[in-house]
Amino acid sequence: MKALSSVAILFMVLFLAQCTSDKSGGQQLTPDEEKAYLEKGKAIAESTFAALSGKLATAMEEGGVEGAVQYCNLAAMPLVDSLSKANNATIRRTSQKPRNPLDAPSEWEAEILAGFQQSTAKGEKAMPRLKILDNNKVAFAAPIILQPLCMKCHGTVGTDIAEADYAIIKKLYPKDEAVGYKPGELRGMWSIVFEQ
Numbered sequence: 001m002k003a004l005s006s007v008a009i010l011f012m013v014l015f016l017a018q019c020t021s022d023k024s025g026g027q028q029l030t031p032d033e034e035k036a037y038l039e040k041g042k043a044i045a046e047s048t049f050a051a052l053s054g055k056l057a058t059a060m061e062e063g064g065v066e067g068a069v070q071y072c073n074l075a076a077m078p079l080v081d082s083l084s085k086a087n088n089a090t091i092r093r094t095s096q097k098p099r100n101p102l103d104a105p106s107e108w109e110a111e112i113l114a115g116f117q118q119s120t121a122k123g124e125k126a127m128p129r130l131k132i133l134d135n136n137k138v139a140f141a142a143p144i145i146l147q148p149l150c151m152k153c154h155g156t157v158g159t160d161i162a163e164a165d166y167a168i169i170k171k172l173y174p175k176d177e178a179v180g181y182k183p184g185e186l187r188g189m190w191s192i193v194f195e196q
């Protein structure tokens with residue numbers, strides 16, 4: 001009888017341990033779910049990036065940095081609104097050196113950014129990935145790499161960025177850290193959280 005109850009207690013302990021580990025982010029995605037989330041994340045990041053770069057290029061041609069400065073802002077893009085609603089997701093960009101302080105990374109974002117930074121610094125391609133957050137939501141992260149088009153606002157002040165243009169940026173973003181980059185470097189990442 002005594003032996004039997006010890007076994008029962010052991011089972012209960014194991015069962016409870018299993019439950020706690022599930023709650024603390026032990027959730028696993030099936031390979032099919034994983035593929036679907038990755039594809040959705042990539043599609044959102046690619047269409048947003050395409051719309052953003054297109055707008056930036058046209059605005060730069062028409063009005064230079066002064067006229068284009070508002071077009072590197074996701075919040076100002078109606079496309080982001082409709083993509084968020086259609087996918088029931090929160091779409092944002094984050095960076096280790098943010099221009100807008102609101103884009104500073106959270107703890108999990110900083111961890112993934114550091115991994116992307118390591119791969120890019122070694123000359124490897126940083127790959128999009130998923131993360132299950134502590135609240136069991138699924139997050140998608142993908143690297144944002146700088147192109148020559150970006151240098152006029154994120155390159156070196158005085159050479160890539162005209163002093164007068166930087167004065168305009170600094171006025172809007174007094175805490176700007178997002179300069180001194182070269183094309184091909186990691187600028188930040190997409191952070192897309194699916195609300196499920």
Ligand code: HEC
Binds near residue numbers: 074075101103178189
């Ligand atoms: C005309 C100037 C301009 C150009 C060109 C430009 N950016 Fe930006 N970038 C900005 C401004 C201004 C912000 C801050 C936007 C905000 O308030 O959300 C920003 C913010 C960002 C952010 C969000 C993180 C942060 O620092 O706040 C990323 C990522 C980014 N830019 C990447 C790029 C990439 C990649 C390119 C080239 C395709 C590019 N930018 C070209 C002006 C520019």
